[in-house]
Amino acid sequence: MRNAVLAARELLENLTPLKTDCGRLCQGACCRGDENTGMLLFPGEEALYKDCPFARVVETDFSLGAAPALLLVCEGSCDRKNRPLACRLFPLFLRFREDQPPVLRMDARARAVCPLTDYGLKALDPEFRQAARRAYELLLEDEACAAYLRALDEAFTL
Ligand code: SF4
Numbered sequence: 001m002r003n004a005v006l007a008a009r010e011l012l013e014n015l016t017p018l019k020t021d022c023g024r025l026c027q028g029a030c031c032r033g034d035e036n037t038g039m040l041l042f043p044g045e046e047a048l049y050k051d052c053p054f055a056r057v058v059e060t061d062f063s064l065g066a067a068p069a070l071l072l073v074c075e076g077s078c079d080r081k082n083r084p085l086a087c088r089l090f091p092l093f094l095r096f097r098e099d100q101p102p103v104l105r106m107d108a109r110a111r112a113v114c115p116l117t118d119y120g121l122k123a124l125d126p127e128f129r130q131a132a133r134r135a136y137e138l139l140l141e142d143e144a145c146a147a148y149l150r151a152l153d154e155a156f157t158l
Protein backbone atom coordinates (compact mmCIF):
# COMPACT_ATOMS: atom_id res chain seq x y z
CA MET A 1 0.00 0.00 0.00
CA ARG A 2 1.45 3.36 -1.01
CA ASN A 3 2.10 5.93 1.71
CA ALA A 4 0.86 8.78 -0.49
CA VAL A 5 -2.53 7.12 -0.90
CA LEU A 6 -2.82 6.46 2.82
CA ALA A 7 -1.83 10.05 3.63
CA ALA A 8 -4.29 11.46 1.08
CA ARG A 9 -7.07 9.29 2.49
CA GLU A 10 -6.22 10.47 6.00
CA LEU A 11 -6.41 14.14 4.98
CA LEU A 12 -9.96 13.62 3.76
CA GLU A 13 -11.04 11.21 6.47
CA ASN A 14 -13.43 13.58 8.21
CA LEU A 15 -14.07 16.20 5.54
CA THR A 16 -16.85 16.26 2.98
CA PRO A 17 -17.68 18.72 0.15
CA LEU A 18 -19.97 20.76 2.41
CA LYS A 19 -19.97 21.31 6.17
CA THR A 20 -23.50 19.94 6.15
CA ASP A 21 -24.51 16.56 4.72
CA CYS A 22 -24.67 17.19 0.97
CA GLY A 23 -26.30 13.79 0.54
CA ARG A 24 -29.56 15.42 1.62
CA LEU A 25 -29.54 17.47 -1.59
CA CYS A 26 -29.51 14.43 -3.82
CA GLN A 27 -30.39 11.44 -1.64
CA GLY A 28 -26.78 10.37 -1.80
CA ALA A 29 -26.72 10.11 -5.58
CA CYS A 30 -23.01 9.35 -5.80
CA CYS A 31 -23.49 6.23 -3.67
CA ARG A 32 -26.40 4.86 -5.67
CA GLY A 33 -24.69 2.95 -8.44
CA ASP A 34 -25.46 -0.57 -9.59
CA GLU A 35 -23.41 -3.72 -9.59
CA ASN A 36 -21.53 -2.54 -12.67
CA THR A 37 -20.73 0.91 -11.33
CA GLY A 38 -17.75 1.55 -9.13
CA MET A 39 -15.13 3.98 -8.01
CA LEU A 40 -11.62 3.75 -9.45
CA LEU A 41 -9.03 2.66 -6.93
CA PHE A 42 -5.70 4.48 -6.65
CA PRO A 43 -2.50 2.45 -7.12
CA GLY A 44 -2.20 -0.20 -4.41
CA GLU A 45 -5.47 0.78 -2.74
CA GLU A 46 -7.02 -2.58 -3.59
CA ALA A 47 -4.94 -4.11 -0.76
CA LEU A 48 -7.32 -2.42 1.70
CA TYR A 49 -10.36 -4.18 0.23
CA LYS A 50 -9.31 -7.84 0.20
CA ASP A 51 -11.98 -8.95 2.67
CA CYS A 52 -14.20 -5.93 2.52
CA PRO A 53 -17.74 -6.55 3.83
CA PHE A 54 -19.35 -3.74 1.84
CA ALA A 55 -17.65 -3.87 -1.56
CA ARG A 56 -15.64 -5.93 -4.01
CA VAL A 57 -12.75 -5.14 -6.30
CA VAL A 58 -13.48 -5.57 -10.01
CA GLU A 59 -10.93 -5.62 -12.80
CA THR A 60 -11.44 -3.46 -15.87
CA ASP A 61 -10.17 -3.91 -19.40
CA PHE A 62 -8.21 -0.65 -19.44
CA SER A 63 -5.08 0.69 -17.77
CA LEU A 64 -4.30 3.92 -15.96
CA GLY A 65 -0.59 4.61 -15.65
CA ALA A 66 1.38 1.39 -15.60
CA ALA A 67 -1.28 -0.81 -14.05
CA PRO A 68 -4.69 -2.18 -15.01
CA ALA A 69 -7.47 -0.02 -13.60
CA LEU A 70 -9.46 -1.52 -10.74
CA LEU A 71 -12.90 -0.52 -9.53
CA LEU A 72 -14.41 -0.81 -6.10
CA VAL A 73 -18.05 -1.75 -6.49
CA CYS A 74 -19.94 -1.17 -3.25
CA GLU A 75 -23.43 -1.96 -2.01
CA GLY A 76 -24.43 1.68 -1.65
CA SER A 77 -23.36 2.07 1.95
CA CYS A 78 -19.99 1.68 3.59
CA ASP A 79 -17.86 2.04 6.64
CA ARG A 80 -17.00 5.70 6.01
CA LYS A 81 -13.60 5.32 7.59
CA ASN A 82 -12.77 2.85 4.86
CA ARG A 83 -14.28 4.59 1.86
CA PRO A 84 -11.87 4.75 -1.08
CA LEU A 85 -9.89 7.84 -1.97
CA ALA A 86 -11.96 8.47 -5.11
CA CYS A 87 -15.08 8.81 -2.91
CA ARG A 88 -13.23 11.16 -0.58
CA LEU A 89 -12.17 13.41 -3.47
CA PHE A 90 -15.51 13.36 -5.29
CA PRO A 91 -16.65 15.60 -7.03
CA LEU A 92 -13.12 16.98 -7.57
CA PHE A 93 -10.67 16.18 -10.31
CA LEU A 94 -7.08 17.16 -11.08
CA ARG A 95 -6.67 18.74 -14.50
CA PHE A 96 -3.16 18.84 -16.01
CA ARG A 97 -2.13 21.80 -18.17
CA GLU A 98 0.79 22.43 -20.47
CA ASP A 99 3.61 24.42 -18.83
CA GLN A 100 1.49 25.19 -15.78
CA PRO A 101 0.83 23.38 -12.52
CA PRO A 102 -2.17 21.05 -12.43
CA VAL A 103 -5.37 22.62 -11.17
CA LEU A 104 -8.32 21.46 -9.11
CA ARG A 105 -11.61 21.29 -11.00
CA MET A 106 -15.08 19.88 -10.62
CA ASP A 107 -15.09 16.43 -12.21
CA ALA A 108 -16.99 16.65 -15.48
CA ARG A 109 -18.06 13.02 -14.98
CA ALA A 110 -19.85 14.07 -11.79
CA ARG A 111 -22.20 16.46 -13.58
CA ALA A 112 -24.80 13.81 -14.24
CA VAL A 113 -25.16 12.93 -10.56
CA CYS A 114 -23.86 15.69 -8.32
CA PRO A 115 -25.87 18.92 -7.89
CA LEU A 116 -22.82 20.65 -6.40
CA THR A 117 -21.14 20.72 -9.79
CA ASP A 118 -23.59 23.43 -10.90
CA TYR A 119 -22.17 25.85 -8.35
CA GLY A 120 -18.44 25.59 -8.94
CA LEU A 121 -15.52 25.07 -6.61
CA LYS A 122 -16.28 28.12 -4.52
CA ALA A 123 -19.47 26.51 -3.28
CA LEU A 124 -17.48 23.75 -1.59
CA ASP A 125 -16.20 23.93 1.96
CA PRO A 126 -12.79 25.69 1.83
CA GLU A 127 -11.37 23.15 4.29
CA PHE A 128 -12.38 20.33 1.97
CA ARG A 129 -10.84 22.10 -1.04
CA GLN A 130 -7.64 22.76 0.86
CA ALA A 131 -7.36 19.15 2.04
CA ALA A 132 -8.02 17.91 -1.50
CA ARG A 133 -5.29 20.20 -2.88
CA ARG A 134 -2.84 18.88 -0.29
CA ALA A 135 -3.91 15.31 -1.01
CA TYR A 136 -3.21 15.79 -4.72
CA GLU A 137 0.18 17.36 -3.93
CA LEU A 138 1.12 14.26 -1.94
CA LEU A 139 -0.10 11.97 -4.70
CA LEU A 140 1.92 13.87 -7.31
CA GLU A 141 5.08 13.23 -5.28
CA ASP A 142 4.54 9.50 -5.75
CA GLU A 143 5.60 8.28 -9.20
CA ALA A 144 2.88 5.66 -9.66
CA CYS A 145 0.13 7.94 -8.34
CA ALA A 146 1.29 10.83 -10.53
CA ALA A 147 1.23 8.55 -13.59
CA TYR A 148 -2.24 7.35 -12.59
CA LEU A 149 -3.54 10.92 -12.25
CA ARG A 150 -2.10 11.93 -15.60
CA ALA A 151 -3.61 8.91 -17.28
CA LEU A 152 -6.95 9.61 -15.61
CA ASP A 153 -6.91 13.18 -16.90
CA GLU A 154 -6.05 12.02 -20.41
CA ALA A 155 -8.70 9.32 -20.36
CA PHE A 156 -11.52 11.54 -19.14
CA THR A 157 -10.75 14.89 -20.70
CA LEU A 158 -13.80 15.77 -22.75
S1 SF4 B 1 -23.71 13.51 -5.45
FE1 SF4 B 1 -22.64 15.41 -4.79
S2 SF4 B 1 -24.15 16.41 -3.45
FE2 SF4 B 1 -24.79 14.29 -3.64
S3 SF4 B 1 -23.83 13.22 -1.88
FE3 SF4 B 1 -22.45 13.01 -3.64
S4 SF4 B 1 -20.99 14.72 -3.41
FE4 SF4 B 1 -22.77 15.21 -2.12
Ligand code: SF4
Nearest residue numbers: 031074076077078087
Ligand atom coordinates in the same frame (compact mmCIF):
# COMPACT_ATOMS: atom_id res chain seq x y z
S1 SF4 C 1 -17.79 3.27 -1.04
FE1 SF4 C 1 -19.10 4.43 0.35
S2 SF4 C 1 -18.82 6.57 -0.21
FE2 SF4 C 1 -18.05 5.34 -1.91
S3 SF4 C 1 -19.79 5.10 -3.35
FE3 SF4 C 1 -19.82 3.34 -1.95
S4 SF4 C 1 -21.20 3.94 -0.27
FE4 SF4 C 1 -20.59 5.82 -1.35
